[in-house]
Amino acid sequence: MTTPLAEKIRTFIRANGPISVTDYFALCLADPEHGYYKTREPFGAAGDFTTAPEISQLFGEMVGIFLVQAWTAHGAPSEFHLAEIGPGRGTMMADILRVIKKLSPDMFEAAQIHLIETSERLRKVQAQTLVADKWKISWHDGFDGVPEGPLFVVANELFDAIPIRQFVKTPTGFRERMVGLDADDNLTFAVGMAGVDPGLLPGPPGHQPMGAIAEFAPARLAVMQALCQRLLEGGGSALIVDYGHVASGYGDTLQAIRAHQFDPPLAHPGEADLTSHVDFEALARIAHLSGLHVNGVMHQGDFLAGLGIYERAEALSRGKESLAAEEIAIAVDRLAGAGAGKMGELFKVLAVSSSHVELEPFIARRSQPDAEAGAPTDD
Template identity: 45%
Template sequence: MPDRALSLGDLIDMQIRQSGPMSLATYMGLCLTHPTRGYYRTADPLGQEGDFITAPEISQTFGEMIGAWIADLYLQMGAPDRFTLLELGPGRGTLMADALRVATRATGLGEALDLRLFETNPVLAAMQRDRLAAYGPVWIEDVEHIHDVPLIVIANEFFDALPIRQFVKRGGKWFERSVGLTDGQRRFGLSPTPYAEGLIGEAFATAVEGEVAEIGLAAQQFMGQVCALIAPRGGALLAIDYGHERSGPGETLQALSRHAYVDPLARPGAADLTAHVDFEALARAARMAGLNAAPLVTQGRFLASLGLVERHAALAKANPKRAEALAAARDRLMDPDQMGTLFKVLCAHSPGLRPAGFAV
């Protein structure tokens, strides 16, 4: 059978047969970023016709609030003659288009802007090109490829899609979860060799038999890498995602296809695999890189502090026929029983800056 006829599932099964079970992190990495068959390499996953909807696609006001945040930070940094604005996982370019429509109202920001987009999906990159052409974006697949100037980083629903490792407590020891084959079917299993308990971390010391330690090592490493770039240049990173405030036992791996939860092992590369972000671990990585980490806030509180409610009221007044739809979008972004509490906002920033939206 020629290679081009093999599905990603076929390739994964072949690798397991040849080398034995693979870690969950390896499996997630293949599912999401395999060069030719990975989920984030082949199609547009967003919108009603895709698998999920992100906040920028719900309302233009989400990106507008981010734009106001960027402009405020740019002015706090002394309105440098040149700065880099980097978005991690820019989707269709909707967030950045809405943000820059607002941010470039700040005197000098448009002229100083060096826009970089960290993207690996050619379908999405084409959409970003259409929306952001006026700002001269540059696409990168390595975050090190930026100028030595102040740096602002935006990451909306980026860290949740980085591979995680899971460890299960059995008989007082930790064993890493793996993906193997049983009777030709993919199944979760455990490594036969226990993992050193000291490497799991104190946050999981109270775990009982059968509980899971879910560790986003890739997210922590990526956070540290980006924050280490910011530290000598000055600037900040804004991360918005669903997740938990404190590290602790629990498992959150999920697969989403056509807005419904599916078996994460069933169709590799055809569903989005994600896990809740451990914000405590990300904040720790930022501090280790030399930045401050502002107190974590919920998405609802963050957007309210930036004026989203007032912006929606103004839009509704100007467009009374859209008032009901605008109210629904506002509620979806801010209400505690929708995105308002589950989604949280972390800001890692240079000492001396006071990013908007994080006042204690």
């Protein structure tokens, strides 16, 4: 089976030679004719994957609680911007705003809401989801459209969809991984001529076997750098949630998801979501070097538990029929639990701030004797 985008890529490779993983990644997601995000509805049971806000309202509520305390810790500015980058169907922002209205009406009044979204189709969905608060919302194609001033940013499953470069260890050093054609005209991975600056490798390469993969994400780091600069200029905090690893390391994390199942990355270009794991150590390093305060990095399960998801779930279940209460418990376990099919350990949370503000649950994490700088002791 082939796809329209696969045919387009084959034609290009026949004429020009292999393309980099970076270019393949970008084409799969954003090709104007056949790109995944240009042609499909990816979210929910009918799509290819389900994000945390779609699993339960509790996820967005915990993020809302975090934002209320962050706003307070920054001096409760009387005017500020609340932005979400890649807001999906608007589900999380709706849950966030509901919490803010309840816990801090003054914060809600002070907020101007900004959604960073390039898809006109998703903008329409978001406008329907957030119709009650549409008067406070502005949409932007890019982050630079958000006006100056104090800023609080949320990015859930954003960085995993930003293309990466991959390098393969060969007898002549690490060379860029490419996508070419095999003898049967099928897409296949190949090795190019371009090398990599040894300083960009995640560790000493000497003990790595032939074929080992090193991933580098300059586009992700550029987005993080822009975000940090914006926080430095106007003040505020950012919360980044994604699946990935706390410490930089070697390994091939390029993956495709199709109909809620893993799919070979080269099998269905344009018809499967293509992602890779986020290097949270690299993001935190950019924030630190930019002069921001890194509140910490932790597992999503610890983050949600520290903000009270279990207590909130118990309150939400009170008075409900057993089936409804069980559904809430299952959703919480999926969001915060450990093990296959659960997000509590696989997903990580990074918080950074323009000044040294103390924010839960990162304060509690740092107070544990086996924790360093808010980061988990394992991955």
